Amino acid sequence: xxxxxxxxxxxxxxxxxxxxxxxxxxxxxxxxxxxxxxxxxxxxxxxxxxxxxxxxxxxxxxxxxxxxxxxxxxxxxxxxxxxxxxxxxxxxxxxxxxxxxxxxxxxxx
Amino acid sequence: xxxxxxxxxxxxxxxxxxxxxxxxxxxxxxxxxxxxxxxxxxxxxxxxxxxxxxxxxxxxxxxxxxxxxxxxxxxxxxxxxxxxxxxxxxxxxxxxxxxxxxxxxxx
Amino acid sequence: xxxxxxxxxxxxxxxxxxxxxxxxxxxxxxxxxxxxxxxxxxxxxxxxxxxxxxxxxxxxxxxxxxxxxxxxxxxxxxxxxxxxxxxxxxxxxxxxxxxxxxxxxxxxxxxxxxxxxxxxxxxxxxxxxxxxxxxxxxxxxxxxxxxxxxxxxxxxxxxxxxxxxxxxxxxxxxxxxxxxxxxxxxxxxxxxxxxxxxxxxxxxxxxxxxxxxxxxxxxxxxxxxxxxxxxxxxxxxxxxxxxxxxxxxxxxxxxxxxxxxxxxxxxxxxxxxxxxxxxxxxxxxxxxxxxxxxxxxxxxxxxxxxxxxxxxxxxxxxxxxxxxxxxxxxxxxxxxxxxxxxxxxxxxxxxxxxxxxxx
Numbered sequence: 252x253x254x255x256x257x258x259x260x261x262x263x264x265x266x267x268x269x270x271x272x273x274x275x276x277x278x279x280x281x282x283x284x285x286x287x288x289x290x291x292x293x294x295x296x297x298x299x300x301x302x303x304x305x306x307x308x309x310x311x312x313x314x315x316x317x318x319x320x321x322x323x324x325x326x327x328x329x330x331x332x333x334x335x336x337x338x339x340x341x342x343x344x345x346x347x348x349x350x351x352x353x354x355x356x357x358x359x360x
Numbered sequence: 361x362x363x364x365x366x367x368x369x370x371x372x373x374x375x376x377x378x379x380x381x382x383x384x385x386x387x388x389x390x391x392x393x394x395x396x397x398x399x400x401x402x403x404x405x406x407x408x409x410x411x412x413x414x415x416x417x418x419x420x421x422x423x424x425x426x427x428x429x430x431x432x433x434x435x436x437x438x439x440x441x442x443x444x445x446x447x448x449x450x451x452x453x454x455x456x457x458x459x460x461x462x463x464x465x466x467x
Numbered sequence: 468x469x470x471x472x473x474x475x476x477x478x479x480x481x482x483x484x485x486x487x488x489x490x491x492x493x494x495x496x497x498x499x500x501x502x503x504x505x506x507x508x509x510x511x512x513x514x515x516x517x518x519x520x521x522x523x524x525x526x527x528x529x530x531x532x533x534x535x536x537x538x539x540x541x542x543x544x545x546x547x548x549x550x551x552x553x554x555x556x557x558x559x560x561x562x563x564x565x566x567x568x569x570x571x572x573x574x575x576x577x578x579x580x581x582x583x584x585x586x587x588x589x590x591x592x593x594x595x596x597x598x599x600x601x602x603x604x605x606x607x608x609x610x611x612x613x614x615x616x617x618x619x620x621x622x623x624x625x626x627x628x629x630x631x632x633x634x635x636x637x638x639x640x641x642x643x644x645x646x647x648x649x650x651x652x653x654x655x656x657x658x659x660x661x662x663x664x665x666x667x668x669x670x671x672x673x674x675x676x677x678x679x680x681x682x683x684x685x686x687x688x689x690x691x692x693x694x695x696x697x698x699x700x701x702x703x704x705x706x707x708x709x710x711x712x713x714x715x716x717x718x719x720x721x722x723x724x725x726x727x728x729x730x731x732x733x734x735x736x737x738x739x740x741x742x743x744x745x746x747x748x749x750x751x752x753x754x755x756x757x758x759x760x761x762x763x764x765x766x767x768x769x770x771x772x773x774x775x776x777x778x779x780x781x782x783x784x785x786x787x788x789x790x791x792x793x794x795x796x797x798x799x800x801x802x803x804x805x806x807x808x809x810x811x812x813x814x815x816x817x818x819x820x821x822x823x824x825x826x
Binding site for chain 3: 369393
């Protein structure tokens with residue numbers, strides 16, 4: 252593949268930049284992401300994951316089953332803060348964050 | 361180009377609506393996505409990329425790639441492929457990062 | 468909101484699962500981000516065959532309408548233009564309608580999140596006028612818009628062949644089919660033959676060297692074994708293959724296995740289509756990329772398994788129905804896909820990837 256070909260459309264990371272991370276020891280999608288910002292744009296790696304996996308496979312010889320999936324965080328697709336911060340009294344965005352955290356005697360455990 | 365006579369589907373184009381892109385009026389039909397309606401009018405460039413300032417348009421047409429981001433009725437970063445056209449809609453291309461700071465009226 | 472069964476994805480598999488659960492008295496909620504149920508069926512005008520014996524061969528959108536008609540008789544709540552944002556610690560799904568986010572607590576969840584199209588990268592592939600074959604199909608059959616006047620297709624799967632025919636039917640001139648392998652990957656040779664009969668050249672062992680244009684694609688160079696040719700096009704439809712959409716399963720903490728024939732990483736599931744999360748079931752393309760008939764069957768199996776778990780049918784009944792459906796699946800599905808699925812099931816207790824989810 253031509254080195255200048257864009258791999259991550261959102262952050263505009265080229266094949267060359269991905270390959271450089273791998274030459275320096277990167278072996279997973281998340282390695283590439285943390286160094287280059289690949290996969291950190293609005294689509295959150297939906298489009299570039301398989302291409303990066305292919306590059307890792309070609310450059311390292313790792314089989315696809317040895318290249319783990321990237322982290323997939325919520326929200327699963329872009330959402331407005333206004334929508335997350337609902338006015339509902341029975342449910343709110345704050346609760347959704349607190350759900351991830353364990354409270355013991357009024358304090359975070 | 362709008363497909364006037366679909367070769368298979370018996371349902372044809374529905375109600376015509378007028379949408380505005382860069383303040384210019386264009387013909388669209390209900391149930392079309394904004395990105396599709398603009399393409400029917402020959403508009404394929406829906407914005408530019410953030411870093412290299414390169415043209416962007418419709419890519420996946422199902423709300424995954426975010427390549428079709430546009431400003432629609434005052435809201436920035438709307439996936440135009442997932443938004444259906446409405447009469448009088450005001451659409452602008454996604455040319456740079458939105459202004460986060462805005463003037464607020466005292467309540 | 469509380470419901471017995473939450474079905475994520477209202478495509479062929481989700482709708483089949485809805486019919487199997489709701490017809491047995493369960494309260495079913497379907498969440499789909501589109502404005503119409505039916506998923507990919509709505510954009511498909513070609514005839515689907517083979518379909519499970521309960522359906523006669525029909526076109527994609529006809530099947531969608533038939534499935535939608537069937538669920539009208541039962542207690543099914545379709546939440547259209549709603550999507551999953553994430554999950555809460557208590558297992559509720561966070562659903563948004565773009566105005567608010569609210570929880571849906573379900574006894575069982577069937578995730579039929581479908582397939583994602585993979586991209587094919589080449590210099591300047593990010594230009595307007597360059598899209599996936601699915602996008603071109605949606606433009607023609609959902610939006611009634613011509614995606615372009617002069618096109619090339621990259622890739623040669625059955626899906627790509629169908630899209631080429633649909634483009635031709637609305638007046639687009641398909642100038643070439645560019646395939647990087649030495650022969651078409653389409654399983655149905657008649658599709659390739661039909662395109663050849665219409666004068667469309669197939670360029671094998673070839674790929675796009677570069678795309679050029681001012682603000683949108685206007686011209687491409689195709690690298691072939693012996694030469695490089697240049698074509699004027701305003702549309703490139705790429706087929707990079709399809710893979711299961713995994714993010715919902717990831718959020719639910721499901722484990723994954725890798726199976727090339729199923730499209731890559733696939734959530735692990737047993738023969739009941741239950742994942743390794745007790746209340747989470749799987750159906751459709753998310754369980755392995757397959758043909759429409761097979762997707763319907765996976766939805767039916769998942770629906771029956773959930774009905775069994777929620778005690779609206781006996782285990783004996785469920786086993787009998789599942790056995791018949793699995794048998795039909797073995798007959799309907801392509802051999803390689805079915806054997807991939809069987810192998811995938813064998814790895815259920817020893818998945819390659821597990822405990823992935825960190826909030």
